[in-house]
Amino acid sequence: MTDMYEAAPTMEETSLRDAMSLFATGVTVLTVGGEHAHGMTANAFTSVSLDPPLVLCCIARSAVMHEAISNSKRFGVSIMGAEQRDTAKYFADKRRPLGQEQFDAVDWLEGPATGVPLLNGSLAWLECELVQFYDGGDHTIFVGQVLSCRRGADAQALLFYSSAFHQV
Numbered sequence: 001m002t003d004m005y006e007a008a009p010t011m012e013e014t015s016l017r018d019a020m021s022l023f024a025t026g027v028t029v030l031t032v033g034g035e036h037a038h039g040m041t042a043n044a045f046t047s048v049s050l051d052p053p054l055v056l057c058c059i060a061r062s063a064v065m066h067e068a069i070s071n072s073k074r075f076g077v078s079i080m081g082a083e084q085r086d087t088a089k090y091f092a093d094k095r096r097p098l099g100q101e102q103f104d105a106v107d108w109l110e111g112p113a114t115g116v117p118l119l120n121g122s123l124a125w126l127e128c129e130l131v132q133f134y135d136g137g138d139h140t141i142f143v144g145q146v147l148s149c150r151r152g153a154d155a156q157a158l159l160f161y162s163s164a165f166h167q168v
Helices: 016-020 064-072 082-092 099-105
Strands: 028-032 038-042 045-050 053-060 074-079 108-110 117-119 124-136 139-151 158-161 164-167
Touching: 028 053, 028 064, 028 082, 028 117, 038 053, 038 064, 038 082, 038 099, 053 064, 053 074, 053 124, 064 074, 064 139, 074 117, 082 158, 082 164, 117 124
Parallel strands: none
Antiparallel strands: 028 038, 028 074, 045 053, 053 139, 074 124, 108 117, 124 139, 158 164
């Protein structure tokens, strides 16, 4: 029997980023409205609890979104469909405008519970209020209580795998 680690690169040869790129995830765009308006593509997002309804997202301390969520205490989540690849790329592009102006390039609606921008055409939308945050190394783990959520039309999902977008 062959040891499965025998031919595999060591931790020194493989970064955590490289290893995690092989974990397929969904794609979201996190949004904050008001004076701290900002959007950011994120795949470090998951549900935590159904009762109470909680979700989490992990944001780099160096990201504009880190300060936006910290200051506003509310955020939106648009779960991206396969047709939204360009929108996901747009909100991942650091060259886009900052502030409210960045939303001029996309079709969005104001969330009824929080006023955060929610992206039209998404598979689902959540509006959250920040209830907790935790140190996560170079990231902060933000936990939000879901105040409102809705499903969109059934469609194919946008996935992130091997550092590229794919669809299911």
